[in-house]
Amino acid sequence: MTRTVGIIGIGHVGVTTAYTMVTKGLADRLILIDKQADRAAAEALDLADAQAGLPTFTQLIVNDYAALADAEVVIFAAGDISQVAAGGDRNGEIASTKLAIDEVAPQLAQSGFAGVLIDISNPCDVAVNYWQQLLGWKRQRILGTGTGLDTYRMRRAVAEKLGVNLADVRGYNLGEHGASQFTAWSTVYINSTAITAYGALDYAALAEASRQGGWQIFKTKHYTNYGIATIACEMAAAVISDARRVFPCACWDETAGISIGHPAMLGRAGVLSNPELALTAAEKTQYQHSAATIKANLATMQALP
Amino acid sequence: MTRTVGIIGIGHVGVTTAYTMVTKGLADRLILIDKQADRAAAEALDLADAQAGLPTFTQLIVNDYAALADAEVVIFAAGDISQVAAGGDRNGEIASTKLAIDEVAPQLAQSGFAGVLIDISNPCDVAVNYWQQLLGWKRQRILGTGTGLDTYRMRRAVAEKLGVNLADVRGYNLGEHGASQFTAWSTVYINSTAITAYGALDYAALAEASRQGGWQIFKTKHYTNYGIATIACEMAAAVISDARRVFPCACWDETAGISIGHPAMLGRAGVLSNPELALTAAEKTQYQHSAATIKANLATMQALP
């Protein structure tokens, strides 16, 4: 039914994702859902106004779960950013995100939606695991932006440091989209040259630039939206076009027994496969530590009423 | 020096305009200026993160007036939306916008900027007149988005009413980007058919939908950004590419003796000419009334210390 995308949760991140799709002509139908009905309607009106200046057309549908039956992708961006203590910790959203998921999951299940769910809401990895348990779908259909955004930030930090374009920097931030994440430096390349060949670099400072990038933005504007909307659109487009492209995202790791940020090949079925990485022993330890953190936080979420 | 654009005032509207340019690859260099220096820096960081997922590259420069010397366009989007009383009146921003212009104008003049200034800040028409007086440049170099956004909204309202695509609706809202504006129905066509040929329509309701469209959005989200950012980008692109395209915008009207929203052909020099309209007598009266309103508000702004 052409490109149909649902976005649930029309806060700063959800609406920026919607705007990106509208202004770049990425979706033919966009379903905007928010429990605060007038918020979705107001944003749809602003997006409809914008179409007067665009060469493309996106049909905007507001607060209609039934319309998700035709969607290839649903992006879940509900969240209560005010729960994130400045300074700060995405786990502050555990309770509010659980409530949001508990409320949305049955409606999503009932809608007949048969596509891929991409969770942006935090704590992202915990949320992905919780969604998977609640919905009981094939796990490959549920993933999160996870360390995709952190990887963007690492690439930006490395590019600035080395004076190259971030399009030429590759590699992965892995683990939790949270404090326990880490840059797997063994995976970082500037085109075909390992970053380790660049001589002595302050990796701790670069990693900190990745990890703290969001907080620098957050401290001032109290949310971040452009990087995250862009990675969400990249992932959604890869699913829609069955691109078989690889992104670091929050998805199931059979060995770790948890959904956690690691590379996944995305296509129409969601996660098609996970390329193997040859991590160093230290990186493996960091990854396991991060997996343990997610498990603990998932237990916390599950224990909530 | 390729496409260089400055944006002064990095609030919701300014940054959405910046994001649109970055995500669509419209600018090669973008200079973000805000008196709250960390705000421009934080937004630039978020926009820089986003570029990891884009095929284009935009150099981001923060808080550097000197860099505007190379700019083809500067967009002024400073403003204190909290001054707009809900319900509401853009003139609530007269004082805060005057302060912002007074502060920015000398720095802009000194920067060596030789391009076209597009004002988004409200009250837009009053601001354009005030800029023109303060800077003393050829008036054609200074214009405002004015009723460009209202025209978008009228087109959306007409398209919804008649079941057509808004790309097929043309015509103009004229006058003040404020309460005294009006839709010049004699200019409204659905492709080659005058709207008046569509039989009895509730024009008052349609006009209200144009005029009140923004307030519907505003009431819920407390600002509007997607429509206005889109029209600002359309106008900027027309200037940069010397497109000779016509937009309704706030610019000088010799007969009215004031800058006010009416159609203008935009190109590298700014306003190249103003196509004549064959308005009805009633429309002319509305236009004169709107011009008087702008003059009165301009006097109010000028009288402020």
Added chain:
Amino acid sequence: MTRTVGIIGIGHVGVTTAYTMVTKGLADRLILIDKQADRAAAEALDLADAQAGLPTFTQLIVNDYAALADAEVVIFAAGDISQVAAGGDRNGEIASTKLAIDEVAPQLAQSGFAGVLIDISNPCDVAVNYWQQLLGWKRQRILGTGTGLDTYRMRRAVAEKLGVNLADVRGYNLGEHGASQFTAWSTVYINSTAITAYGALDYAALAEASRQGGWQIFKTKHYTNYGIATIACEMAAAVISDARRVFPCACWDETAGISIGHPAMLGRAGVLSNPELALTAAEKTQYQHSAATIKANLATMQALP
């Protein structure tokens, strides 16, 4: 199944249409079919190479009619341009286009294709009528680019003459995509101003510029492809996104009893409706003459073995 488009006939026009869709990310799956199998394969390889430099992904499928079952749009661009005598007459292709349609129609019917067929092949109007008879589908599902391209050329000619941007010129060329077509000057507007208000213009010269525009290009390069590929992509996008946008195209006119170039609102079902025009008496006569010409040429095509 996301955006799926088939193109049958991978000559200059077909492949330029394909490239436009690939390079702008308009389609997720593109099925290229040519009776000269290695031609479709060679072009697919060139298009696949190009994707190394693109942010989007389009799956390319070669010579597989069965894949059309999922397509929203099929574009028919087969044709033997060498049959068009320089100088010249699109009817020179009557015989070769009939052969191509006779060959393709049963395979298209059998494919399970349930979308909209857009014919580019010439003589376009005759071909649309012939397709409609042969396939027996609802007529609204079959249309041709018709005078869409001639309208582009009229808009370009008017824009150059009046020193405006062609985006600001509207109106229609009507009738046959051939010598009997005409510009309906009563429909031509520069924004909200009728062209007739511009004073004395040499309409004959402008009409000739529309009608002869293609031949000027043809004389030198022996085909035209960029304008026609662009209008084909616009129409295809309007169908795919159910945009309800109006284009002048070759489609059924109940009153005339023939498919002929006139405005049509396009959406997922193909031609949704045809806006009424208030043509002058002289224009109506020209239209009837053009309809008669198409009928005669259709009879010629039908009489061929």
Added chain:
Amino acid sequence: MTRTVGIIGIGHVGVTTAYTMVTKGLADRLILIDKQADRAAAEALDLADAQAGLPTFTQLIVNDYAALADAEVVIFAAGDISQVAAGGDRNGEIASTKLAIDEVAPQLAQSGFAGVLIDISNPCDVAVNYWQQLLGWKRQRILGTGTGLDTYRMRRAVAEKLGVNLADVRGYNLGEHGASQFTAWSTVYINSTAITAYGALDYAALAEASRQGGWQIFKTKHYTNYGIATIACEMAAAVISDARRVFPCACWDETAGISIGHPAMLGRAGVLSNPELALTAAEKTQYQHSAATIKANLATMQALP
């Protein structure tokens, strides 16, 4: 002066490059030059028609060397593809390309052009060296698409073989854009994994797929245009936006004493630097052999009258 690009030689490759820039809104002014004046004019007319369906505007200028004074980039795409023996050898164009360069160089020098020259014409490496000698500009201002296209083809071949997206394949084809080129497998990565980690692959077959990819297309359509136009646009955009992105292209190698295909960081000044590669001994030998081949062919070109 905003984005200004010149294209000299409006054959299949030149015009496809022009169309890509127009249809994607990459250039504000495009200067089309061809010694066959009516060819440039005819293509400009077709491109102008296309703009009726585009949201962007590109000013088209025909056969005006003086207009190149403002250009950031000039693309040289003159060539006589009929000189390439099918099967075939790009060196068949040595004589015709020399003639074209001899004719164009003084006019280009006189135009006041101060930007970056990107040569597409074959034999590409020889042409780049010849341009550099003839014009005597800083060598960094003159480069060729070189093995950029072959690298696209290698990436496509590897992606198909391994079932991944070509966006996830990196690495370089090096040396001559001709028979002596080679894929430097030590530089090829699928994201962060060296291709050598994928186990036994038939590298000879993959290299052949890169090297012969063009000929497969050429055999059928007698030229290739979509891949080459795309890499030319990528390189031009990197120069215009000062992106500091790395591409394998034909440019000066001080050690080899010749311009030859190897990675270069591109920006406003042209080639900003050349990242070092850690090639294997065998690859170094292949590179030197390719350099010798280019030197010999350059001598052949220079020896022509």
